Amino acid sequence: MTMGWSEMRRLRRSGGRVLSGLLLGAIATMTLSVSPAKAWWNDEWQLRKKVTVDTSASGANITDPVGTTPVLMRLHVGNFRFTSAKDDGSDLRFVAGDDKTPLKHHVEKYDSLLGEALVWVAVPNVQPGAKADIWLYYGNKKAIATSDAKGTYDPDTLLVYHFNERGTPSLDSSVWANNAQSVGQPAEGALIGNGLRLDGRTGLTLPASSSLAQAAGGTFSWSAWIKPAALQPNAALYSRRDGANALVIGLDNGAPFAEVTNAGTAQRSGAAAPVAPNSWHHLAVVAANGQVTVYLDGAVYASLNAALPALNTVALIGADTPSAGVSPVAAATTPSATTQPEAPAASAADGGAAAAPAPAEAAPAAAVAAMAGFAGDIDELQIGKAARSAGFIKFASIGQGPDQAKLISFSVDEETASWLSGYFAVILKSVTLDGWVVIGILLIMAVISWVVMFDRASYLNKQAKANAQFMKGFREIAHDLTMMDRGDADEVSTLGGRLGEADAKMMKSSSLYRIYHIGAAEIRHRFAQYGTSTPVLSATSIAAIRAALDSGVVKEMQRLNRMMVVLTIAISGGPFLGLLGTVVGVMITFAAIAASGDVNVNAIAPGIAAALVATVAGLGVAIPALFGYNYLISRIKDLTSDIQVFVDEFVTKMAEFYSADRPDPQQHRIAAE
Structure with a gap:
């Protein structure tokens, strides 16, 4: 039975060592494997x-x-x-x-x-x-610029003006290089950076390049952000006239329109709710398959059944030029009352498709007066030769406008090196002095607790091996319990040469041997009183020796539990110190916010996160100490049980070898003869 319990204790100790090794290995693996969720495109970018x-x-x-x-x-x-x-x-x-x-x-x-x-x-x-x-x-910091404006837009984009220039003509960001032919007035603080300010008199001239040439019945896209200064009748935003053909995009008392003139016959899209002055709106016009569609803020505003004519002349932004041989509103879906006071409206039955009879004084050969120029700001002008889809127009309206947050969202920053140089680095930069003081104290506690855990684990492992070696020799004793002791606590008998010097040396560090030495010394002391090799120990003497052994047990338990109080302090005190640092940090953060008056998440978040570092540090001290403490306590309990079992075994053998009523070996020998 004794060997069975010993085997069980050895299994428990070996299992504990395996479990602790697996735990340390798992922690090390998690620490070394910290990396971003995805591989980085280029590690040179931090x-x-x-x-x-x-x-x-x-x-x-x-x-x-x-x-x-x-x-x-x-x-x-x-x-x-x-x-x-x-x-x-x-x-x-x-x-x-x-x-x-x-x-x-x-x-x-x-x-x-x-x-x-x-x-x-x-x-x-x-x-x-x-x-x-x-x-x-x-x-x-070593990167070179790779900005590529011409590569940002597809080949169907013929012209893009950002209006960032000052004192120079607007530059085209598309691959076609359709730069403006005149200088416009910049508008500071437009919707997207700077814009173009139009006074209603002088327009911006676009080139008559081959890429901007418009074929008859072709596709076309035009878009811009506009901010009217006031409600104007027949204000031209974009005008391109080529003889009796023309395309005009503008606003009539705030209502956007597209007017197409083919061979002197003008057609205009219908009007709906006008736009409010001094507010930004996205206006787009798309022509394809014999239909012109007007979009306002990403939604269809009006449409017109008309094919675009051939146009090869210059175009104007914010102004118009008179045209010859054009019938004034020959077939308008919604005629303008200000420009056509005498022209009869088209019937509702034919949708305005029939041409209204022109007055005699407005013969086809007569010139038609130019529309008024647009007064207000314009930004982000784009012209394309492809018919952009409704989704494309809505995407531009939302993605470039004040509602961009619905379409575009940004996540937090990630670091390429590790978590220590990522979020944690940002947090540590925000830790205040009081937080560093608490973290410093916790760091000292952590180091001390780790040293204690290492020292105790080494000591307990050494004790377990030495005790096992001592018990192997102790169980070989047959008649004299003092035969393993030479009378000096630092001297161990080799049992007649059966134990090697290395094994005997290991026994000296055994807690069981130190207790055995106490018992052997007590027995030897009583042997000297009798002056005989076969002493008899009374029950009182055995009880006295048992008391001496118990005192040795207490001292050995004190040795086993030495410095364990440090771990209990780390377990209970670490979180409280961390909480103290967090509370003080939060107080300082809110005090700073109250003093500055800047109440936003960007001002609050770093301070709160930095304050929580103290709590994390406290838990970082307590959690390893808790695991180590529980593991070491289980090992100490095993060794304490071994000591108690040994004391019982020693007292039993002592009573057996030296009690007064033990059988006389000489009498047994005579009886046997």
């Missing part, structure tokens, strides 16, 4: 963030096809760390959701001091009713 384009019902709710389109990225201090990027934004890179395919982009505006940036990114194949991810990389 930071990245995910940009989500959401056309689903929870976002922009675009149900029509979109296709490849430029996406406007508005960067500010709330969603971008300008201090970590280059001052000119030349380290900006945009990668598709697969984190492998770089996307073309160009920077319209980048101001690191004011914390503002406008970047256009070409996103391929945008799907309606879905979400798509784009990775924004930055934080590489």
